Amino acid sequence: QIHLVQSGAEVKRPGASVKVSCNTSGYTFTNYGVTWVRQAPGQGLEWMGWISGYNGDTKYAQKFQGRVTLTRDTSTSTMYMDLRNLRSDDTAMYYCARGADNGDYVGEYWGQGTLVTVSS
Amino acid sequence: EIVLTQSPGILSLSPGERATLSCRASQRIANNFLAWFQQRPGQAPRLLIFGPSRRATGTPDRFTGSGSGTDFTLTISRLEPEDSAVYYCQQYGDSPWTFGQGTKLEIK
Numbered sequence: 458q459i460h461l462v463q464s465g466a467e468v469k470r471p472g473a474s475v476k477v478s479c480n481t482s483g484y485t486f487t488n489y490g491v492t493w494v495r496q497a498p499g500q501g502l503e504w505m506g507w508i509s510g511y512n513g514d515t516k517y518a519q520k521f522q523g524r525v526t527l528t529r530d531t532s533t534s535t536m537y538m539d540l541r542n543l544r545s546d547d548t549a550m551y552y553c554a555r556g557a558d559n560g561d562y563v564g565e566y567w568g569q570g571t572l573v574t575v576s577s
Numbered sequence: 578e579i580v581l582t583q584s585p586g587i588l589s590l591s592p593g594e595r596a597t598l599s600c601r602a603s604q605r606i607a608n609n610f611l612a613w614f615q616q617r618p619g620q621a622p623r624l625l626i627f628g629p630s631r632r633a634t635g636t637p638d639r640f641t642g643s644g645s646g647t648d649f650t651l652t653i654s655r656l657e658p659e660d661s662a663v664y665y666c667q668q669y670g671d672s673p674w675t676f677g678q679g680t681k682l683e684i685k
Contacts, residue, residue: 502679563628563667565634567624
């Protein structure tokens, strides 16, 4: 079975950084990319970026360029999302999602989400 | 970036009825890479349809995706109480991938 298990909730001060992990299992890690999506309280879904499981290539939403870094660790089949210089409007649920079984990049298998709260 | 506009914003229907949800793109979506997600309160999104008419694993055949270019539709036939959720479309043809603002489906 395919599983994506994310790290636990975080509370951060404005200006700090957060690193969310997404530990994957049940498939060949390097065969699929992972998308990161966030959702502010009561709001819609927002695409942050994508990372290839094969070679670590990345795509980022312009909004987050320079503040977010997606990385991977093939030895532990784990993806990471690092968001810097946090602001109060970064308070959101952050999700990782693996690409579809047929190779499409769309997120078919999702983690449970990680709540990041930014507050002074 | 491609802007996706979903309509209606809220849809209220009875069990057994048919729901038609629309997603219109500001420009043509490459390869018709358009997906539909269902999100129930407190849960992660669930992929229903992608590419734009392929059902994801476990998606009931009551859910049908159609369309091409800039206009796409999710049709849910024979509504059931558990279909109550917010539905999002997403395009993944051109970076940045973008989501629509969502349609809230209420089952009376």
